[in-house]
Amino acid sequence: MALPVLICDDSSFARKQMKRALPDGWDVEVTFAGNGLEGVEAIRQGKGEVVFLDLTMPEMDGYGVLEAIRKEDLPAMVIVVSGDIQPDAQERVKKLGAMAFVKKPIDKTKAAQILTEFGILSDV
Amino acid sequence: MLVDLTEDQRDCYQEITNVAMGQAADRLARLLNVYVILPIPKVNMISASELHMALAGANTSDDVSAVCQGFIGSGIAGEALLVFNDASFADLAQLMKYKGPLDRHGELELLMDVSSVLIGACLHGIGEQLELHFNQGHPVVLGQHCHVDDLVKSGNHQWSQTLAIEIHYEIENLNINCDLLLLFTEDSVAKINQQVDYLLD
Numbered sequence: 001m002a003l004p005v006l007i008c009d010d011s012s013f014a015r016k017q018m019k020r021a022l023p024d025g026w027d028v029e030v031t032f033a034g035n036g037l038e039g040v041e042a043i044r045q046g047k048g049e050v051v052f053l054d055l056t057m058p059e060m061d062g063y064g065v066l067e068a069i070r071k072e073d074l075p076a077m078v079i080v081v082s083g084d085i086q087p088d089a090q091e092r093v094k095k096l097g098a099m100a101f102v103k104k105p106i107d108k109t110k111a112a113q114i115l116t117e118f119g120i121l122s123d124v
Numbered sequence: 125m126l127v128d129l130t131e132d133q134r135d136c137y138q139e140i141t142n143v144a145m146g147q148a149a150d151r152l153a154r155l156l157n158v159y160v161i162l163p164i165p166k167v168n169m170i171s172a173s174e175l176h177m178a179l180a181g182a183n184t185s186d187d188v189s190a191v192c193q194g195f196i197g198s199g200i201a202g203e204a205l206l207v208f209n210d211a212s213f214a215d216l217a218q219l220m221k222y223k224g225p226l227d228r229h230g231e232l233e234l235l236m237d238v239s240s241v242l243i244g245a246c247l248h249g250i251g252e253q254l255e256l257h258f259n260q261g262h263p264v265v266l267g268q269h270c271h272v273d274d275l276v277k278s279g280n281h282q283w284s285q286t287l288a289i290e291i292h293y294e295i296e297n298l299n300i301n302c303d304l305l306l307l308f309t310e311d312s313v314a315k316i317n318q319q320v321d322y323l324l325d
Contacts, residue, residue: 013136056164083143084149
């Protein structure tokens with residue numbers, strides 16, 4: 001069965017860039033969310049077992065999404081993909097339960113590396 | 125004729141700027157050991173008369189000090205304008221462990237240090253993503269302890285409209301804030317839009 005992957009970013013360009021960075025031939029069902037609220041809703045519906053999450057977003061930001069996931073104990077592995085790469089931001093998201101932190105702009109190499117590192121991607 | 129950006133182009137500029145300002149903020153955060161608050165940047169085609177509004181919207185009626193620095197490369201030219209709220213200098217001096225007296229010279233030194241970090245990193249970040257290389261000119265002080273109105277008056281605008289990227293930086297828990305405005309020349313707009321369209325393709 002295809003793995004439900006959620007891409008949550010307010011920029012449509014960033015969402016496209018993220019989708020393009022996913023490994024070729026990876027069996028996934030991709031859902032897009034334009035802000036944190038939409039993102040949390042999609043995760044509740046089981047559309048985000050793996051989540052690529054932006055931090056700076058309107059309505060609800062990435063920190064808010066991580067808090068909601070923790071509070072509701074939602075089953076999601078979150079990889080934060082952010083332009084805000086300050087040490088504090090990286091620390092904050094790790095504390096909130098994010099699995100990994102990747103610097104924007106994302107590309108195929110970085111995406112494959114992180115997915116392999118956490119055993120999400122084994123043999124494509 | 126006024127041309128405007130498409131929604132996709134604006135979104136792309138915002139995202140690219142977001143990444144670039146994040147890199148600049150990271151440099152500043154590591155230098156000063158602080159957290160820089162990053163809002164969503166504003167990207168617009170503006171006319172010369174709207175430049176005043178962009179600046180006035182960026183900063184309040186407080187006294188400001190400003191630096192500008194030209195950049196050029198790959199057929200694109202423009203100016204980076206950094207406007208600092210004068211109230212920021214006391215906290216900034218403390219953060220940067222500035223020992224001398226905080227007079228006009230002292231403030232100037234701080235202003236130059238911060239602007240070289242922010243302008244340099246931001247231009248580099250934007251250039252990198254658009255596969256452009258910008259060379260930077262020498263920074264020029266536009267004014268110290270003046271009003272935003274005076275800054276705009278001192279400029280001699282030969283253009284009718286231009287691409288403007290506005291970035292507001294604020295340091296968490298401190299009274300430090302500044303605005304970085306990137307203005308591209310009218311002739312550069314077509315070329316830089318082309319690079320953006322290439323990314324959107």
